[in-house]
Amino acid sequence: MERLTPTLIAEAILQAPGWARIGITAPSPVMREDAAAELARAILDHAQTPATAPARDQIGLAL
Template sequence: MTCDPEIIAEAILSSSGFARVGITMPDPDMRERAARDMAQTIAARLDRPPPSHDARQITLPL
């Protein structure tokens, strides 16, 4: 398992809205549920890193 900050940042941004908003709530139970939800998203993303660049694929200009 790699701990690349880019992968973690992407996982945080792709986590559910509940998780991203819930960790800011004053209710400790809500914060804990949201933190667990976000942690699951991050852990799943770390288990499945994004595919690496395939050198055989042509890069298209934008």
């Protein structure tokens, strides 16, 4: 597992399900807890997933 950085955490939060990102602001304590648990899972999954390099046969596009 790579070291958690603010950038890594931000990327993981942005890739988390939308309901979880919105759910942490819900008035229901149960919904907030479920949403927080889902965000935590998303961050851990993102941190534990190895970064994949593009395939050698994939064409790079200029920006």
